[in-house]
Amino acid sequence: MTGAAPLAELDDLRVQFGAGPDAVQAVRGVSLHVMPGEVLCLLGESGSGKSVSMRALLRLLPPQARVTGGVQVEGQEVGRLSGRALRALRGGTAAMVFQEPMTALDPVYTVGQQIAESVQQHRGGTRAAARARALEVLDLVRVPDAARRLDAYPHELSGGLRQRVVIAMALACRPRLLLADEPTTALDATVQIQILVLLRGLQRELGMGMVLVTHDLGVAAEVSDRVAVMYAGQIVEQGPVRDVLRRPVHPYTRGLLASVVRADGVEAPGIPGSPPDLRRPPPGCAFAARCPAAVGACSAAVPAEQKVGPGRTARCVRVGESVAA
Amino acid sequence: MPDRGGPAQPMLIAAGLRKHFPIPGGGAVRAVDGVSFSVAKGETLGVVGESGCGKSTLARLLLHLVRPDAGELVFDGEAVGAPRGITLKELRRQAQMVFQDSASSLNPRMPARDSVAFGPRVLGRGPAQAAAEADEALRRVGLDPMQFGPRYPHELSGGQKQRVNIARALALQPRLVILDEAVSALDKSVEAQVLSLLARLKRELGLTYVFISHDLAVVRHVSDRVLVMYLGSVAESGPADDVFARPLHPYTRVLLASRLSMDPDRRVEQAPIVGDPPSPANPPSGCRFRTRCPHAEPVCADRVPSPGSWDGHQAACHMVHPGSGHSAAALAA
Numbered sequence: 078m079t080g081a082a083p084l085a086e087l088d089d090l091r092v093q094f095g096a097g098p099d100a101v102q103a104v105r106g107v108s109l110h111v112m113p114g115e116v117l118c119l120l121g122e123s124g125s126g127k128s129v130s131m132r133a134l135l136r137l138l139p140p141q142a143r144v145t146g147g148v149q150v151e152g153q154e155v156g157r158l159s160g161r162a163l164r165a166l167r168g169g170t171a172a173m174v175f176q177e178p179m180t181a182l183d184p185v186y187t188v189g190q191q192i193a194e195s196v197q198q199h200r201g202g203t204r205a206a207a208r209a210r211a212l213e214v215l216d217l218v219r220v221p222d223a224a225r226r227l228d229a230y231p232h233e234l235s236g237g238l239r240q241r242v243v244i245a246m247a248l249a250c251r252p253r254l255l256l257a258d259e260p261t262t263a264l265d266a267t268v269q270i271q272i273l274v275l276l277r278g279l280q281r282e283l284g285m286g287m288v289l290v291t292h293d294l295g296v297a298a299e300v301s302d303r304v305a306v307m308y309a310g311q312i313v314e315q316g317p318v319r320d321v322l323r324r325p326v327h328p329y330t331r332g333l334l335a336s337v338v339r340a341d342g343v344e345a346p347g348i349p350g351s352p353p354d355l356r357r358p359p360p361g362c363a364f365a366a367r368c369p370a371a372v373g374a375c376s377a378a379v380p381a382e383q384k385v386g387p388g389r390t391a392r393c394v395r396v397g398e399s400v401a402a
Numbered sequence: 403m404p405d406r407g408g409p410a411q412p413m414l415i416a417a418g419l420r421k422h423f424p425i426p427g428g429g430a431v432r433a434v435d436g437v438s439f440s441v442a443k444g445e446t447l448g449v450v451g452e453s454g455c456g457k458s459t460l461a462r463l464l465l466h467l468v469r470p471d472a473g474e475l476v477f478d479g480e481a482v483g484a485p486r487g488i489t490l491k492e493l494r495r496q497a498q499m500v501f502q503d504s505a506s507s508l509n510p511r512m513p514a515r516d517s518v519a520f521g522p523r524v525l526g527r528g529p530a531q532a533a534a535e536a537d538e539a540l541r542r543v544g545l546d547p548m549q550f551g552p553r554y555p556h557e558l559s560g561g562q563k564q565r566v567n568i569a570r571a572l573a574l575q576p577r578l579v580i581l582d583e584a585v586s587a588l589d590k591s592v593e594a595q596v597l598s599l600l601a602r603l604k605r606e607l608g609l610t611y612v613f614i615s616h617d618l619a620v621v622r623h624v625s626d627r628v629l630v631m632y633l634g635s636v637a638e639s640g641p642a643d644d645v646f647a648r649p650l651h652p653y654t655r656v657l658l659a660s661r662l663s664m665d666p667d668r669r670v671e672q673a674p675i676v677g678d679p680p681s682p683a684n685p686p687s688g689c690r691f692r693t694r695c696p697h698a699e700p701v702c703a704d705r706v707p708s709p710g711s712w713d714g715h716q717a718a719c720h721m722v723h724p725g726s727g728h729s730a731a732a733l734a735a
Contacts, residue, residue, distance in 0.1 A: 125559075221676075265452035265679075271675075273662075273670075274671070277669075296660075299663065299670065301666075333591060336664075338623045347597075348595075363523040
């Protein structure tokens with residue numbers, strides 16, 4: 078594979094739940110790509126469409142979701158995959174780490190059985206070989222005393238160990254794309270940093286591309302190469318993590334950064350109001366109603382995605398001015 | 403409410419609070435195991451710790467929502483539940499609580515105004531008076547009573563629901579408000595709004611807060627003093643500035659070092675600690691942190707470190723107590 082071909086790509090993805098006037102437009106035209114070996118972070122608050130966008134990459138959306146737009150992983154159009162090819166994609170080419178390790182694991186099977194099952198599904202081979210691979214990946218994610226833990230049930234493990242097991246399961250078939258949906262949100266601070274350092278290390282070591290969904294700017298700063306900031310079903314700003322966190326262009330990103338409660342005791346103002354109802358999204362910029370810089374043009378039409386620097390885009394009609402400012 | 407004990411009398415004193423939850427088949431989860439502290443009038447005491455450290459059980463003990471196995475509570479100079487002390491009913495009027503899950507703390511079949519008016523109604527106000535007090539409380543939290551009063555919880559956003567919960571607590575004109583992870587479930591931009599609101603209410607109404615959270619940055623931001631908990635006991639306590647600038651307990655240092663950097667050029671290269679906290683059903687002997695502590699010595703397994711006095715900056719660690727038998731303590735002394 079050449080460096081120029083993206084590992085995964087969304088092209089004008091739109092996802093709608095339900096039908097008629099009360100249909101929720103959860104994703105409203107998202108385009109993004111992830112290169113091999115790159116970590117892209119989808120950053121946004123609840124309801125921004127970040128998880129839905131990521132799940133679309135594996136066609137994991139419920140049947141009532143109406144999906145349009147292009148979804149490609151390694152050049153294959155995911156929407157057109159047959160059952161067999163889809164199974165090869167899920168857990169083979171691409172694997173997913175979920176937020177809640179307790180619900181992501183089956184309580185009635187040992188962790189060894191669960192990892193081995195996935196290995197046999199994708200790679201075939203004997204049960205013994207699959208079990209050996211399970212042990213190997215438990216070691217890889219630094220589960221202490223891995224040989225003994227192979228026969229443990231999920232309830233016998235702590236929260237941090239369970240999340241390591243979920244990551245081991247995702248890595249078992251050597252995916253080239255790792256998707257992680259708020260992988261540390263349910264964990265305590267001292268465990269969260271362990272898992273983030275582990276994920277970052279493994280991603281580099283194994284050269285995987287990774288898409289990480291988070292609401293936490295700190296998590297994005299710890300692991301990502303690039304960030305896509307989502308609001309009301311759209312990407313409002315996208316670019317290298319340093320640039321976006323240091324010199325945010327979009328007023329929403331700025332508000333989000335200003336909402337971080339800092340140790341210095343300076344009052345964090347937050348952003349007044351709340352996101353729009355996605356059953357009736359506004360015709361213009363979705364953030365206009367909360368935006369301190371809004372002008373008449375903001376409500377007229379959805380601002381186009383504009384280039385605002387090397388590898389950077391933003392959807393804001395005043396973007397030229399704010400870059401100059 | 404009259405300030406009975408005077409300004410020097412702490413709003414709340416907790417002494418030796420203990421709560422063990424029995425496990426069917428033997429043993430007990432030692433959720434809170436001998437916790438003592440005091441909260442001065444008008445201050446915010448932050449309680450910080452990871453899941454299983456007992457901070458939520460502690461919150462419930464303070465209002466006797468869970469009855470303590472042992473220990474004493476003194477509210478503004480009056481012992482809680484004692485013959486000549488303050489009654490539980492009166493305590494639960496003067497001290498109110500706001501919970502983490504804004505949705506499940508509201509009755510889904512009750513409009514916001516009725517939820518907020520419920521407390522005043524229970525205290526004997528007539529329907530019109532209670533509704534008027536509810537509207538006043540809604541206004542205080544920044545919700546227009548005409549617009550939001552008739553709304554049901556499902557018609558409110560997460561931030562609005564939590565405002566209603568705060569209004570409900572305020573409707574009883576409490577003096578002490580216990581906030582148990584009250585902003586943890588909110589999005590960051592909304593969290594900042596609610597924190598500003600809480601700061602304003604405290605100023606306007608002269609409230610005292612016990613602010614419980616797992617989020618160090620938030621606790622640092624709101625607290626005058628902090629209590630760091632680990633496995634059911636207090637590891638460290640003191641003025642927030644001191645504790646965050648000069649942490650004494652190794653656990654506090656680990657917690658601080660686990661914070662995310664917010665700067666891609668200063669990423670945390672190595673996690674400061676490995677593994678998870680042990681189970682509170684079977685805590686280690688001696689110092690509870692010793693199994694994960696880089697400085698643990700035999701004395702740490704043998705003896706429970708003294709938490710020190712309640713005032714000033716204290717840590718329950720043998721290293722800071724001269725003569726404890728820990729090699730670092732000898733050096734310190």
